[in-house]
Amino acid sequence: MRTAVVITASTRAAAGVYDDRSGPIAAQALRQWGFHVDEPVVVADGPPVGEALRAAISSGADLVLTTGGTGLNPTDSTPEQTSPLLDRQVPGIPEALRAAGVANGVAGAILSRGLAGVAGRTLVVNLPGSTGGVRDAIDVLHPVVEHALDQIAGGDHRRE
Structure with missing residues (x-):
């Protein structure tokens, strides 16, 4: 069974000001795809995101999804922690994530600075922090995640 980690970057959710709403959406989708995934890790913006990412990657997770911290707010630094x-x-x-948001009527999706890439044998993808953005991202990722993970593990290319 493949494993995944969801990390929510939100200073207010980490402080208990409000509940994390985007992380659970991502975790539930991953479970439906057959991944083993614990509850989302909720951390404050900034260096705690990098610490959580390093822990998730070193745990051997196949996939790490982050939510939040990809915008233009001065405290949004998930891409800087990921890169x-x-x-x-x-x-x-x-x-593709930005294009899906725009196609769904969210012009501000083009402002997301999220990254995606491979860290060791782990696929890491930064998602926006909004619940709608996470839902859009799940729709985009679902048809390609297994193929991406197969390739990271050394599998052959296949034509869709």
Whole structure:
């Protein structure tokens, strides 16, 4: 069984000001896809995101999804915490995520600075923090995640 980790980057949710709403959506989708995934890890924006990412990658997770911290707010730093951990970026994933948001009527989706890439044998994808953005991202990722993970593990290319 493949394993996944969901990390929510939200200073207010980490402080208990409000509940994490986006992380559970991602975790539930991953369970439906057959992944073993614990409850989302909720951390404050900034260095705690990098710490959580390093822990998830070192745990051997196949897939790590982050939610939040990808916008233009001065405290949004998920891409900056993610980038140094990636061995290779996969730019098509965040491009597709932004395009899906725009196609669904969310013009602001183009402002997401989220990244995706491979860290060791782990696929890491930054999702937006909104519940709608996470739902859109799940729709985009579902048809390609297994193929991506197969390739990361050394599998052959296949034509869809």
